[in-house]
Amino acid sequence: MSKPGQRVLSSLRQMILSGELKAGERIAEIPTAEALGVSRTPIRIAFRTLEQEGLLIKLERRGYRVREVTNDEVCDSVEVRGVLEGLAARQAAEKGVTEKQKQELQTCLELGGSLFAKGYVTEEDLETYHDLNKRFHSLIIEASNNSTIAAALNRNEHMPFASVSSLAIDRHDLPREYRRFNFAHMQHHAAFDAITHGQGARAEAIMREHANATLRYTDLFCAQPTDKNIIRVIGGAD
Missing domain, CATH: 1.10.10.10 (Winged helix-like DNA-binding domain superfamily/Winged helix DNA-binding domain)
Incomplete structure (x- = not known):
C-alpha cells in the first residue's frame, strides 16, 4: 500500500x-x-x-x-497473537537465526532507533516505523521455520487489531505516540537480544508481553481511560 x-x-x-x-x-x-x-x-x-x-x-x-468492537474481543485476539509470536520467537532462538536474518533484524533496530533518537516523532516517522515493525515481526516468524505459525497468524489477523499492521496514529497527541512506539521499539531490542543468544524462554516471554503492551499499559500512553465495554486504545503498536 x-x-x-x-x-x-x-x-x-x-x-x-x-x-x-x-x-x-x-x-x-x-x-x-x-x-x-x-x-x-x-x-x-x-x-x-x-x-x-x-x-x-x-x-x-x-x-x-x-462494527462494534468490544474490549474482550480485542484482548482475546491480541492474546492469541502474543502466544503465536512468542512461540515463533522461542523456536527462532532454539533453532538459531541465519546471519542474513540477524543482519536484517539489526537493520530494523538501527533504522527504528534513528527515528526515535531525536526525542520526538512525526507522522512520517511513524509511517516509516510501521514498515520496519512489520518487517521485524515477519523476520521472527520466518526464522521460526514453522509454517503453521504463519498460517495461524494469517487467520487471526481477521480479528480486530490482531494484525501487527493495524497501525492507528493519534495525530493530536504525537508526544504520547512517541512514548508508545519508542517503548515498543525497546521491546524489539530485548527480543533480538534473547533470540540471538539462544534464550528461547526469555524470547517467548518478551514477545508475548510485547503483543499485550498496548492493551495492558494503556495508562502509560493514554490521557483518557478506556470505556468499560468498547475498546479505545490504539492497536498495532508493537
Missing part, C-alpha cells in the same frame, strides 16, 4: 477507535473521501482492509457499517 493509502487507513482506524465514527454508523466512499481530502481509490482500498480486519461490515447495498 502506498504511503498516502496507509495514512488514510490509519486515519480511519483512529476515527473508529476514538468514536468519531460510531459503532453502527453507515459510511460511504464519496463523503469519506471528501472529509479526508483524498480520491475515492484509497478510501475504497481502506474500506476493504478494515472489513478484513473486522472493523467494518459491508452492507448489501452500497457502503459499510462500523
Whole structure:
C-alpha cells in the first residue's frame, strides 16, 4: 500500500477507535473521501482492509457499517497473537537465526532507533516505523521455520487489531505516540537480544508481553481511560 493509502487507513482506524465514527454508523466512499481530502481509490482500498480486519461490515447495498468492537474481543485476539509470536520467537532462538536474518533484524533496530533518537516523532516517522515493525515481526516468524505459525497468524489477523499492521496514529497527541512506539521499539531490542543468544524462554516471554503492551499499559500512553465495554486504545503498536 502506498504511503498516502496507509495514512488514510490509519486515519480511519483512529476515527473508529476514538468514536468519531460510531459503532453502527453507515459510511460511504464519496463523503469519506471528501472529509479526508483524498480520491475515492484509497478510501475504497481502506474500506476493504478494515472489513478484513473486522472493523467494518459491508452492507448489501452500497457502503459499510462500523462494527462494534468490544474490549474482550480485542484482548482475546491480541492474546492469541502474543502466544503465536512468542512461540515463533522461542523456536527462532532454539533453532538459531541465519546471519542474513540477524543482519536484517539489526537493520530494523538501527533504522527504528534513528527515528526515535531525536526525542520526538512525526507522522512520517511513524509511517516509516510501521514498515520496519512489520518487517521485524515477519523476520521472527520466518526464522521460526514453522509454517503453521504463519498460517495461524494469517487467520487471526481477521480479528480486530490482531494484525501487527493495524497501525492507528493519534495525530493530536504525537508526544504520547512517541512514548508508545519508542517503548515498543525497546521491546524489539530485548527480543533480538534473547533470540540471538539462544534464550528461547526469555524470547517467548518478551514477545508475548510485547503483543499485550498496548492493551495492558494503556495508562502509560493514554490521557483518557478506556470505556468499560468498547475498546479505545490504539492497536498495532508493537
